[in-house]
Amino acid sequence: MSVYLDHAATSDPKPEAVLRAVTAAMTEYNANPGRGGHPRAVAAARQVLATRTALAKLIGAPDAMSVVFAFNCTDALNLAIKGSLRVGDHVVATRLEHNSVLRPLCGLAARGRIRLTLVDPRPDGFVDPEDVAAAMNGSTALVVCTHASNVTGAIQPVAAIGQLAKSRGVRFLIDGAQALGGMPVDVGALGCDLYAFPGHKSLLGPQGTGGLYIRPGITLGTLREGGTGSASDSLIQPMERPERYEAGTVNLPGIAGLGAGVEYVAPRLSQIMMRERELTSALMEGLSAIPGIVVYSPAEEAARAGIVAFNLGDLPSAQAADALARKGYAVRGSLHCAPGAHRFLGTLTRGAVRASVGPSTTFEEIEGFMDAVRQLTH
Numbered sequence: 001m002s003v004y005l006d007h008a009a010t011s012d013p014k015p016e017a018v019l020r021a022v023t024a025a026m027t028e029y030n031a032n033p034g035r036g037g038h039p040r041a042v043a044a045a046r047q048v049l050a051t052r053t054a055l056a057k058l059i060g061a062p063d064a065m066s067v068v069f070a071f072n073c074t075d076a077l078n079l080a081i082k083g084s085l086r087v088g089d090h091v092v093a094t095r096l097e098h099n100s101v102l103r104p105l106c107g108l109a110a111r112g113r114i115r116l117t118l119v120d121p122r123p124d125g126f127v128d129p130e131d132v133a134a135a136m137n138g139s140t141a142l143v144v145c146t147h148a149s150n151v152t153g154a155i156q157p158v159a160a161i162g163q164l165a166k167s168r169g170v171r172f173l174i175d176g177a178q179a180l181g182g183m184p185v186d187v188g189a190l191g192c193d194l195y196a197f198p199g200h201k202s203l204l205g206p207q208g209t210g211g212l213y214i215r216p217g218i219t220l221g222t223l224r225e226g227g228t229g230s231a232s233d234s235l236i237q238p239m240e241r242p243e244r245y246e247a248g249t250v251n252l253p254g255i256a257g258l259g260a261g262v263e264y265v266a267p268r269l270s271q272i273m274m275r276e277r278e279l280t281s282a283l284m285e286g287l288s289a290i291p292g293i294v295v296y297s298p299a300e301e302a303a304r305a306g307i308v309a310f311n312l313g314d315l316p317s318a319q320a321a322d323a324l325a326r327k328g329y330a331v332r333g334s335l336h337c338a339p340g341a342h343r344f345l346g347t348l349t350r351g352a353v354r355a356s357v358g359p360s361t362t363f364e365e366i367e368g369f370m371d372a373v374r375q376l377t378h
């Protein structure tokens with residue numbers, strides 16, 4: 001078994017409670033939530049509500065119905081973006097965004113449906129809120145910013161951007177893929193209207209889960225329409241949340257597992273955050289001391305998520321990641337689905353090695369990893 005340092009892709013291991021919750025959903029109350037009144041269907045619906053409620057509490061949402069389930073963060077981002085925009089709208093996003101933001105936006109822009117402005121980060125890797133403000137115009141309908149870069153881990157000034165967007169009456173979407181579960185998130189304090197997140201990364205839930213916070217008062221267009229178990233005599237997709245956005249049978253085992261993940265993470269959040277900061281600091285210090293290594297993540301501990309990106313001299317990052325895998329370390333090389341971030345770092349050709357930590361990572365593993373990197377530089 002290799003040492004897993006790829007938590008930014010998906011977390012591993014999942015807590016025992018998550019595995020038990022998935023199994024219980026498939027064995028003890030395997031039924032279709034919201035589609036029947038018999039006891040098992042009711043138990044299934046109760047579990048879906050319990051996970052929704054736990055997520056709403058975790059992000060400071062005013063009520064559980066502000067959280068809708070999605071299949072991953074990409075799915076939630078697509079709903080937020082495509083459900084918000086009308087023909088002729090202008091959108092401001094940053095060059096640090098993941099392709100799950102860039103591709104839907106660039107696709108709409110390429111078809112002439114929207115106009116898009118991408119804001120560059122400052123040389124230190126953080127977006128300047130003033131640059132976002134300067135990019136807005138009278139037709140700006142949406143601002144999108146990643147909470148933390150999935151390449152460098154740099155935590156972006158989303159609260160300041162949120163304030164600016166709010167002062168201009170512009171909708172603000174945060175991509176929380178690399179943040180929720182690893183740091184406190186309060187959607188009110190961040191001033192966001194929409195917050196997209198995966199369930200399978202720092203929330204420690206199963207793959208196939210994610211969600212979107214939708215501020216009360218906002219109604220989005222839908223990506224999918226179909227059965228909701230409600231208002232079934234109507235041929236029109238209901239307006240009510242969460243049904244409007246959750247057509248078809250939901251991922252009950254995944255949602256049950258996600259609920260257990262949230263219950264695991266919520267009481268330990270500050271502990272997890274502090275530990276991940278210390279682990280990444282150990283990584284940053286160790287890697288920076290190795291001759292020939294270039295580190296791309298921010299030096300300030302509190303300014304980065306549990307991610308450290310680097311390169312070994314001129315070695316292509318995919319080769320470095322393969323060599324590290326042979327030494328028993330699972331890290332990701334190449335491009336991390338965020339071409340603008342790589343262009344900014346000057347790593348669009350060779351990519352970067354990304355080591356990312358999780359609650360289970362130990363300092364011994366970090367030491368061993370650095371030994372392995374040192375061996376590669378000799």
Ligand SMILES: Cc1ncc(COP(=O)(O)O)c(C=O)c1O
Pocket residue numbers: 008009072073074075098100146148149150175177178198199210
């Ligand atoms: C910043 C960012 N946004 C979005 C995503 C997409 O998440 P998912 O794989 O859950 O769709 C990722 C995945 O790594 C990410 O890092």
